[in-house]
Amino acid sequence: MNTSEIKNIAIIGLGTMGPGIAQAFAQAGYQVTGYDLNPAAAQTCQTIVAGIIENLKEFDLISAEEEKASLGNIAYADSLAEAVREAHIVVEAVSENRDIKRAVYSQVDECAPEDSYLWSNTSTLNIYELAPAKRLANTIIAHWFAPPHIVPLVEVVKDSRVAPSTVETALDLLEKLNKITIVLEKYVPGFVINRIQRNLGREVFFLLDQGYISPEDLDMAIKASIAPRMMVLGLVQRYDFTGLDLSARNLADESFFDPPVDNNPAALASKIERGDLGVKTGRGFFDYSDRDLTEVLKERDRYLLKVLESVRFCLEKKRLV
Numbered sequence: 001m002n003t004s005e006i007k008n009i010a011i012i013g014l015g016t017m018g019p020g021i022a023q024a025f026a027q028a029g030y031q032v033t034g035y036d037l038n039p040a041a042a043q044t045c046q047t048i049v050a051g052i053i054e055n056l057k058e059f060d061l062i063s064a065e066e067e068k069a070s071l072g073n074i075a076y077a078d079s080l081a082e083a084v085r086e087a088h089i090v091v092e093a094v095s096e097n098r099d100i101k102r103a104v105y106s107q108v109d110e111c112a113p114e115d116s117y118l119w120s121n122t123s124t125l126n127i128y129e130l131a132p133a134k135r136l137a138n139t140i141i142a143h144w145f146a147p148p149h150i151v152p153l154v155e156v157v158k159d160s161r162v163a164p165s166t167v168e169t170a171l172d173l174l175e176k177l178n179k180i181t182i183v184l185e186k187y188v189p190g191f192v193i194n195r196i197q198r199n200l201g202r203e204v205f206f207l208l209d210q211g212y213i214s215p216e217d218l219d220m221a222i223k224a225s226i227a228p229r230m231m232v233l234g235l236v237q238r239y240d241f242t243g244l245d246l247s248a249r250n251l252a253d254e255s256f257f258d259p260p261v262d263n264n265p266a267a268l269a270s271k272i273e274r275g276d277l278g279v280k281t282g283r284g285f286f287d288y289s290d291r292d293l294t295e296v297l298k299e300r301d302r303y304l305l306k307v308l309e310s311v312r313f314c315l316e317k318k319r320l321v
């Protein structure tokens, strides 16, 4: 099936990621059918999509026609079977759990048309070990980032059993949704960005736990230095400007030790114990308790859109300098 034949998208799982992905497809004119095990998810999804549209309108990123499509193109099904029955693509965005995903793939295999594509939004799992063997040629990891209707990148992760046309169709379609794609030739846990974020996290929690710096100053340090520089030079090209000789010496300098591996850093554990889980509970490293969650998320999205609006030129070419 090529891109022009694709019309119907089923989104399975309408939690944090599903609604934004649904909106992105619907805005581009695709017929979306959402399904979630939790019956309240459909209503929440509608509210989230309405909020997304409001933000996009503020930034002139959605036309009147696209607004109508976003609202009109999303339907909700009462069962997975109903959602995938006529799907050309099934986007799986259910909880990050092997057993849950395996069960969903088995149901998709039973109920979706034989030639439909299966896209997984997994952040870390090797879903090529979980999907039925006969579906693998049409299966692909297409990993979006939160908030999925705003962050441009989708990581596409191949496997030797995936048909080249499945990869091509995914890249083609994601481009139609104005996404920026990168391709990983084979599976590695966490793909590219979550591997890097995990390493950054090790350093963040080391610096916080050892009392070197406050969360506020650490965030400001990043925002006032490497964050904007990364927009211009990425991570790799930056070494050309630092100088490869100096970079090599920095790497070899043993006094500049790596943080010890700590999978239960105190900065996280103490807060989790108190029930402070971040914005969803009103408090994490920072306090959001005076505002409701929707408002906090909307505010984050508005700032993200504002930043992306001004740095869009950085994404137009693979290399700026």
Ligand SMILES: NC(=O)c1ccc[n+]([C@@H]2O[C@H](COP(=O)([O-])OP(=O)(O)OC[C@H]3O[C@@H](n4cnc5c(N)ncnc54)[C@H](O)[C@@H]3O)[C@@H](O)[C@H]2O)c1
Pocket (backbone or CB within 6 Å): 012, 013, 014, 015, 016, 017, 018, 035, 036, 037, 038, 041, 080, 092, 093, 094, 095, 096, 097, 100, 104, 121, 122, 123, 124, 143, 144, 145, 146
């Ligand atoms: N949250 C993020 O920032 C983020 C970013 C990128 C990728 N992901 C990945 O996207 C996927 C979804 O993540 P999320 O954060 O939206 O999770 P979530 O927990 O917010 O939502 C998952 C949803 O799946 C539903 N669900 C569970 N089992 C189901 C089933 N059998 N059928 C239908 N629905 C079912 C749940 O009811 C829930 O609403 C995961 O694989 C995750 O790793 C998450």
